[in-house]
Amino acid sequence: MRQVPLAEITPHSSSYGDPNGRVFWWMEELYRGIMPDRVGFYSHLFDSGVIRQLVNQKFLIESEPVDLSLQGFGLIVKHPRLSFVSYPFEWCAPMLKEAALLVLDLEMALFEHGLGLQDCHPWNVLFEATKPLFVDFGSIVTANGNNLWESNGEFFRYFVYPLLAMASGQTRIARWLLHDYTCGISEVEADFLTRRRGSQVKERTRKVLRSFGKRYPGRLHFALRKGLRLLDRVFSGRAPRLHESRIVYLRRLRTMVESIVIPRVPTGWSNYYDSDFPQFHPSGDWQQKHSSVHKVITNLKPRTLIDIGANRGWHSLMAAHFGVNTIAADIDEECISQLFYDARERDLPVQPLVLDFTSPSPGLGISNNMLPSATQRLKSEMALALALVHHMVFKSNLTFDQITQGLSDFTTKYLLVEFIPKEDRYVKEWWTPAKSWYSLDEFQRSLRRHYSSVTLLESYPEPRVLLLCEKQ
Template structure:
């Protein structure tokens, strides 16, 4: 029997499909289903292909639950993903692996009589370096003669970004961040004119797709479906399309780009003693507090300290600005089978804002990233000097990521350090009079209890362990 739902909180990103809606209740992730969706779920749950996907971890764990909230016919309980990220925070290879998983699920679903209602990149999340399909409500029985309803979304949020990255070498994170629905075919058509039309996948999925959309602009969805049924469109043709997309996506690799940050561990000026001392300090600092449920490594570079943090946390989100560095880190974590470190592309001076409908459909990074442990190593000077962010705001912002009692491990790079000298070389004299260790310590002490301080052997960098609100 349906029960009052006063303890349920609706997920702002789940409203586009009226057949189901995602809710939160404490730490639980729940999904309400209407009568039709409930019947489809029970058919899906009894299918062999879906059971296999669940067992392999390719679809998020899902079971039927109770009590059923008022207004719904059934309730599902989903596995909780450790950290929700957005496609514009993923590297090229992450986006490609997410696309391949979506296509694999569709390929095994079609012969069993199921398809997906949509093809959005937002239907996928991550367990560390493993993609996982989360939109169980998108899986629905195939209707004879109908095309894959998710093709356009798949192109706009997954395939087109991959084409831009593989063929033009573009970092597509800003493109995806700008539009929640992805990149339109007309935009792609202008970028892939002339000889570029012949690049793999471009003519069929950009120009021909765009021409079909324009040709059917005045036709209703029912009219298009009727035309396809009359033309003999079948599940076999849909399956052939999916297999062709899989072959194409596998080819859309991107050659590593030259980047200063890729070789940062060699060029950053740390001595071997500095590195060893810093690693010991980070490990001891995290071990000094309770085990973290979530740890953030802000400015993670190649993930050296994210791996240290993983020994003291259930899950680590490693944030780095350079897409090529994140891609290299992701490939390494994937090869290791790492499921507890999630690498993300993000400029800390311009972090992901809220987006989509009313600005809350896709939550801002600061609203998702409340952590029990925060690493900000060699970050403060890049924000305060490299990006001209006032030092009080940098300290306040970094401390704000920690929940009350959280452990913060921060590094202050002194004005005399060669790296600061490089940053100051193109700045007017006297622009940063407050960038001093004493001022940094005063600001930090106003927000936290500073538990420990250690100068690195070279003498121009200091590490701090602090407790938020302590």
């Protein structure tokens, strides 16, 4: 057994409170050390095939014991390194809903083996493209003997209440409250966000269940009536106590979460590319911009890419179609939600996120490092910034230096950015003498502060251009 030198490991910044183990980096690989008094328990889960079953069901991240030893731990487990780490306040509502359903499915699968989760908050879930995975291996424990679901309150604060607030049109506020990773959204806050008085979330949830029944007349009415009675127990703090009742309760809760409908709120940008969404292989429908971006991506073959200001994500989906692990970032919630469904339907490696380039998610926690910033977590080998710069200059009042610095923070090597000159019909409407510095020459000067090479490429329509930038 190989001994890992303690001086060579780097503790994971988010792994500090788990009584069962700690996550750490060693030689650019991710491991989990299991406390000596918990080795027997987790070894049995491996030996009995429970962990393999959960991994095969796509509930749990890949987890394998390895022949390593580290001072202070009795067992070392290796996990894969995911392409990107994102947090709940960056997910669109459909992603939060998918994460909630994953937690419930995992809890039900665990309970069949007499197990459960000691923590079920969304920071224990990461997305591999559009697929959620539970990553906190150490959260698996023996189920409480009285069969109460200990994590019920936590599940409501971090999943149910935020989803109900989003269903009431309060997506932006719900997202910001999810920054509070120690509390989530309380029942009182959920009441307020859903425009109810007093303890009214129960009634809203009952309506969700009733509306679900209306959409399926005559099929699930008996089960829904039982679910409504069970809901009264949930909100009064009386969870089911029998083994069968707990499974029934979790199934009812899953039905309720699944039936939460997040309303579509079309924006000025959500239909922007509806008439310009061709196939992802070169074709006669492609414009020069499509061809130029495709050529750059297929020639350079970046492993990871972030598309900043992705909108509906055609370029993100195209890059993913050619095997690039991609983040599609945009401030428009509706665009990101539609892109999530598109990427999931096509099974492409795209993770869409709600992210504002002018205010990317900062680091949180002690020393702002417990939850690292977006620029740390999402930095990619290549960044795309198409039809973005003119918006940042004329609508967000940023300078070229601010924009090029911000873009540089998201890429380790390449940037493909579009410049739209003042002769363009859209920029013409916005241009003022106060922005006389807005020119291609000035933009290139700013880019060269961060990149050793800047090459001009054709875009569409003229006189727009693309600039391919490379760091040393």
